[in-house]
Each structure stands twice: as C-alpha cells, then as structure tokens.
Amino acid sequence: MLAFAAGFIVRPFGSLVFGRLGDMSGRKHTFLITIVLMGLPTFIVGLLPSYATIGMAAPIALIALRLLQGLAVGGEYGGAVTYVAEYSTPSNRGFNTSWIQTTGTGGLLLSLFVILGVRTLTGEEQFASWGWRIPFLFSIALLGVSMWIRLKLKESPEFEKMKVQGTRSKSPLRDTFGNRRNAMTVLLSLLGCTAGLGVVAYTSQFYVQFFLLQTLKVDGRIANEVLAIALVLGLPFYVFFGWLSDRIGRKPVILTGCLLAAVTYFPIYKSIAHYANPQLEHAHTMAPVTVYAPPGECSLQFNPVGTASFTRSCDSAKAALARNAVPYSTVAQPPGTVASIHIGEQVISAVDGKGLSRSQFAAQTAAFDAQVAHALASSGYPATAVPADVNRPMLVLLITILIVYLTMVYSPAAAWLVELFPPQIRYTATSLPYNIGNGWFGGFLPATAFAMVAATGDIYYGLWYPVVVASCTFVIGLVFLPETRFAAAAKISSARASTN
Structure with a gap:
C-alpha cells in the first residue's frame, strides 16, 4: 500500500520540477527526460530481488522506484498535452488532445490483456512466483519505441516562437504563483475541473474494479472480463467527446459529465451489486x-x-x-x-x-x-459471488455507462487546461492542478472510500466522496471558470486580422 501511495504523493512535486523545466527549456526536451524516468524504474521493478533475498532493502527500493515514477508522471502529462495542443488550433484541439486521454484507459486495458496472457501461459503458481516480472521486463521494449518516436519530434511551434522572440518565462513558478490572476486560475482549475476529473476517473474505472473484487467478491477472471469489454466499448467516446468539445465548448461537456456522475453513482453501484452478487x-x-x-x-x-x-x-x-x-x-x-x-x-x-x-x-x-x-x-452470506448468478451483460452495460462519464470529463480537459493559461507558463500551470486533482483527489479515493465504508457499515457510503467532489466541481466550474474554446479562436482571428 505504501508503494502504491508513494507515486501519487509526489506527483504534484514532479509537476513543479518538470513544469518549470518545460517552460524554460522546451516541451520536447522535458518529456524525453520524463519518459526515461518513468520507463527505467518500471523495468527495474522486474529485476528487484525479493524480501527473502535482501530483506528490508527490497521494499525500500520498490518505494524509491515508485517515487521516481510518480515524479515522472507529474511532468509527463503536462508536457504531452501542451505539446499536442500547441500543434493544434482551437477548432481541433479537443479532438487532437483527446487521443492522449485515451492512453489511461488503453493502458489499463492493455495491462489486463498482458497479465491475463502471462497468467495463462505460466499458470497461477508460476505467475505468483516469478511470472509477474515478465510485464515489467517487457516494458523496456516499449520504452525504446517511445524514445525513438520522441527523438524524431520537433519542438512545438509556440515554444519556438517564444524562443525567437525572447518571451519565455525566466521564472515560471514565480510567474504562475506570484501572479494573483494566474494563481487564482490554477486554484479554480483544480476545484472547478481536475478534482472532479480525478474522482470520476477513479470511481468509474478503478474503484468499480475494487468494488467487484473486494466488496462483491466476484471471481477475478469474470471481473476483469466485464471490465475489459466495458473499456473497449467506452474507448471511442474519448475521441467523440473531444470532437464535441470543439463544437460546443470544453466546459459544457466536462461539467455535464460531473453532474451525471454525481446524480447516478448511487443507483448504478447499487445495480452493480444486485447483478453481481444477489445472494449478498x-x-x-x-x-x-x-x-x-x-x-x-x-x-x-x-x-x-x-x-x-x-x-x-x-x-x-x-x-x-x-x-x-x-x-x-x-x-x-x-x-x-x-x-x-x-x-x-x-x-x-x-x-x-x-x-x-x-x-x-x-x-x-x-x-x-x-x-x-x-x-x-x-447465516447465508456468500464467501464469493456465485459465477452462475453474475449477470455479465448487465454489468458490462452499467460499467460502460461509468466509462462514458469518465470520457466526458477527461477528453476535453487537456484542451481546457491548456487554453486557460498563457504559453509562457502553460507547462507548469497545467501540470500542477491536473496532478493534484488526479493524483490526490483521485488517487486516494479507494483508501478514503474504504475508511468511510468501514466507519458506517454501508458498502455504498464511500460513494459520497466522489459525489460531493464532483458536485462541487460542477458548481465551481460553472460559476467561476470561463469557456475557452471560442475565446481562443477569437484571439487567433484577431491576431491574423491585425497582421493583415
């Protein structure tokens, strides 16, 4: 648990370190560093000796590697979305950056297939003994491909323009947090966008897996199968809602997703329990x-x-x-x-x-x-859910609805965050609220929800946490944050007119 939490704790610090570097030295240079800092520790995890071999050094090394990964992830997202957004126009920025947003769900889906495949090939006993190392070791190949692709990329046009004109920020942290307007926008983007994004993402994609496995005692293979199918069905909605945000704006798509999640989480989760474990x-x-x-x-x-x-x-x-x-x-x-x-x-x-x-x-x-x-x-309480009683089609339908909520709040978020801030501080200002919202509000959701359930005895009580946060995000975003899609387009049109 400590190793899992460590990565989330340091994410915001990674956003400050690499955000500053990205605004000063360039987007491409920085996310070359972050991919190496993410990929090498992942590979090394597969080589770590066990506790039986080196004692306490094993968990200490694992936590250290997770800290490095957390720092890297803190800088990775801001660099990726800033780079793609700066190659886009307001009319296609939501669509283009939505492809980045698919990677979270795509990565989870790929990991489910890889783990299932390795378990099948090695058998459960061998997987528990040494087979779990294979996915980590294989990641070095993915790191090599990622490095090759990123080395081929050019720097973003907006950063090159700032470099030529000499308008880069000399102190991104000071210009972000020392400027009252920018600091307030960072705070409002956290409370009015990324906090809701974080809790909806984790409730719709990760907590539902925990709920099926730990709360409802559904067989792991069945739970992974229904989740994988739902993820596949939900994946195209990332691109759809990114495209839609280019037509009607970022704000209505994201806030509608937060509102729908807040209103329907309780009935959906109660229906999941009904169809997964009716004996309970x-x-x-x-x-x-x-x-x-x-x-x-x-x-x-x-x-x-x-x-x-x-x-x-x-x-x-x-x-x-x-x-x-x-x-x-x-x-x-x-x-x-x-x-x-x-x-x-x-x-x-x-x-x-x-x-x-x-x-x-x-x-x-x-x-x-x-x-x-x-x-x-x-007294009739089942130790596990009876496989024959699990209604898989209904579970797939309900979880797909949850994934659709995730795509609504997640797809346009990159474009909205990027358009809220000037290019001189964009990497820094975009990264911090995202990593606090996703890493802290979302990352600690399972532990928070478990504590709430244990305190009350209500297996649904933990849902109050994402419901309240998503509701607050809806209100704050609606009242205090501007729509940026049309403002950004108007700014470009004005600049072209003045040039002509």
Missing part, C-alpha cells in the same frame, strides 16, 4: 448485521500508506466486516464496553488489542476473523 442482498435482508460498540472508540480507518494500526475492539469489529464486505448498522454502547458483532441471533465479541503484544493481537484477530466468517456463512 438476500442475506442482508434475512440476517442483518449489527455492531454494538462505544462510538468514541471507533476510528476512521483511513490508511492510504498502510502503516497505521487500529487495535480497539470497535475497530476490530468494523474492519472484520469491511474485509468481508458485509453491510451493517451500529448501536451505541457505554464507554469501555467491548464491541460485539450480532449476526442474526449470533453474538461474537471483538478483539481488544489493549495490553496485547503484536503477535498476540494478530493471533486473536485471525481467530476472530475465522469466527466471523463462519457465522456469516451459516
């Missing part, structure tokens, strides 16, 4: 689960880096039910009472870690988890 719904109706615990002793189990420890009895009870993806209600008890779980007529006392060593607490927690699992099974 039935068991919850027939044998409701209740946690009896003192409210003041229950923690919000937000643990994005995996280092926190929750040992009070209330935390043990709620964590056990969250791990089993069981909905529950809570009944308040007096302070000092040991928490207990009531499953129908069965009552199970939770583990209180006070006064226990780490090994003792771990042993008692394992026994407690087993007792809870047995009680749930005897």
Whole structure:
C-alpha cells in the first residue's frame, strides 16, 4: 500500500520540477527526460530481488522506484498535452488532445490483456512466483519505441516562437504563483475541473474494479472480463467527446459529465451489486448485521500508506466486516464496553488489542476473523459471488455507462487546461492542478472510500466522496471558470486580422 501511495504523493512535486523545466527549456526536451524516468524504474521493478533475498532493502527500493515514477508522471502529462495542443488550433484541439486521454484507459486495458496472457501461459503458481516480472521486463521494449518516436519530434511551434522572440518565462513558478490572476486560475482549475476529473476517473474505472473484487467478491477472471469489454466499448467516446468539445465548448461537456456522475453513482453501484452478487442482498435482508460498540472508540480507518494500526475492539469489529464486505448498522454502547458483532441471533465479541503484544493481537484477530466468517456463512452470506448468478451483460452495460462519464470529463480537459493559461507558463500551470486533482483527489479515493465504508457499515457510503467532489466541481466550474474554446479562436482571428 505504501508503494502504491508513494507515486501519487509526489506527483504534484514532479509537476513543479518538470513544469518549470518545460517552460524554460522546451516541451520536447522535458518529456524525453520524463519518459526515461518513468520507463527505467518500471523495468527495474522486474529485476528487484525479493524480501527473502535482501530483506528490508527490497521494499525500500520498490518505494524509491515508485517515487521516481510518480515524479515522472507529474511532468509527463503536462508536457504531452501542451505539446499536442500547441500543434493544434482551437477548432481541433479537443479532438487532437483527446487521443492522449485515451492512453489511461488503453493502458489499463492493455495491462489486463498482458497479465491475463502471462497468467495463462505460466499458470497461477508460476505467475505468483516469478511470472509477474515478465510485464515489467517487457516494458523496456516499449520504452525504446517511445524514445525513438520522441527523438524524431520537433519542438512545438509556440515554444519556438517564444524562443525567437525572447518571451519565455525566466521564472515560471514565480510567474504562475506570484501572479494573483494566474494563481487564482490554477486554484479554480483544480476545484472547478481536475478534482472532479480525478474522482470520476477513479470511481468509474478503478474503484468499480475494487468494488467487484473486494466488496462483491466476484471471481477475478469474470471481473476483469466485464471490465475489459466495458473499456473497449467506452474507448471511442474519448475521441467523440473531444470532437464535441470543439463544437460546443470544453466546459459544457466536462461539467455535464460531473453532474451525471454525481446524480447516478448511487443507483448504478447499487445495480452493480444486485447483478453481481444477489445472494449478498438476500442475506442482508434475512440476517442483518449489527455492531454494538462505544462510538468514541471507533476510528476512521483511513490508511492510504498502510502503516497505521487500529487495535480497539470497535475497530476490530468494523474492519472484520469491511474485509468481508458485509453491510451493517451500529448501536451505541457505554464507554469501555467491548464491541460485539450480532449476526442474526449470533453474538461474537471483538478483539481488544489493549495490553496485547503484536503477535498476540494478530493471533486473536485471525481467530476472530475465522469466527466471523463462519457465522456469516451459516447465516447465508456468500464467501464469493456465485459465477452462475453474475449477470455479465448487465454489468458490462452499467460499467460502460461509468466509462462514458469518465470520457466526458477527461477528453476535453487537456484542451481546457491548456487554453486557460498563457504559453509562457502553460507547462507548469497545467501540470500542477491536473496532478493534484488526479493524483490526490483521485488517487486516494479507494483508501478514503474504504475508511468511510468501514466507519458506517454501508458498502455504498464511500460513494459520497466522489459525489460531493464532483458536485462541487460542477458548481465551481460553472460559476467561476470561463469557456475557452471560442475565446481562443477569437484571439487567433484577431491576431491574423491585425497582421493583415
């Protein structure tokens, strides 16, 4: 978990480092550096010795590589979209940059196929032992192709123009954040665009996978199959909504996607649960689960880096039910009472870690988890979703709708961000709000949603996080951010007229 979170934490810092470099020395030069900094650590992960071989040096090295990747990603996006946008006109900028936006979903889709193929070729046991290294090692070939292509590219025309005219920014960070107007635009583009983009992207594409696998206990192969089909069906909508933003504007497409997501996430996710694991719904109706615990002793189990420890009895009870993806209600008890779980007529006392060593607490927690699992099974709660009961066509349809929301908010975002800022600070100013919105608001969504679910017992309660953020983005973007598509076109027309 810490290795996963590390990459997201440093993304905004990468945007500042490489954004400054890109605005001063050029777009092409900078994203040559970022692709190497991304590709080499990916390859090296496939070579890392295991913990059994080098001990703590293994996870430390992995985290260091993830930090390098996070820094690289922080600078990669701004460079790519700025480069393509500066080769485009306002009338085709949304369409052209939308192809960049397809790479997130395309990459996820490709990774699903590669992992599935390697698992099939090696078998599950060999994949777990050494086969997982193959996709990482193969990435060196992709790095070579990317380097070759980028070396063939020329610098963007707008940057070359600034270079000839001597109008490049000498201090992009100061010109971005020391200028009140530019700094306010950065803040508003975060709150009125990229924060909503981040939560919609992760809720529609990544959290739904977590929800299927961890919450609804759907077989991994089935979950990956329905997700892959939905991704393929949704992929063309990236280009469509990019094209549409060139016709009606960036703002209406993005904000409509945020609004639709905020309004429909709850019914869509409840429908996914109904069609993926109907036995879970039935068991919850027939044998409701209740946690009896003192409210003041229950923690919000937000643990994005995996280092926190929750040992009070209330935390043990709620964590056990969250791990089993069981909905529950809570009944308040007096302070000092040991928490207990009531499953129908069965009552199970939770583990209180006070006064226990780490090994003792771990042993008692394992026994407690087993007792809870047995009680749930005897009350009709399924350990996994029954494959024959999974309605795959309906899951594909519902997840495709989620992917369409993602394409609506994501496709025109690059063009909107680029057009909000002058070319002298464009790389810096575009990168930072994107990486905070996508890396922090979106990247920490799974951990945040899990903590909210564990705290309330409602498997849908974590959806309030993306719903609230997407709603705020809709309001802020609608009120405070301008439409840029037609303003950019008018500016070009004016410049041509004055030249003539």
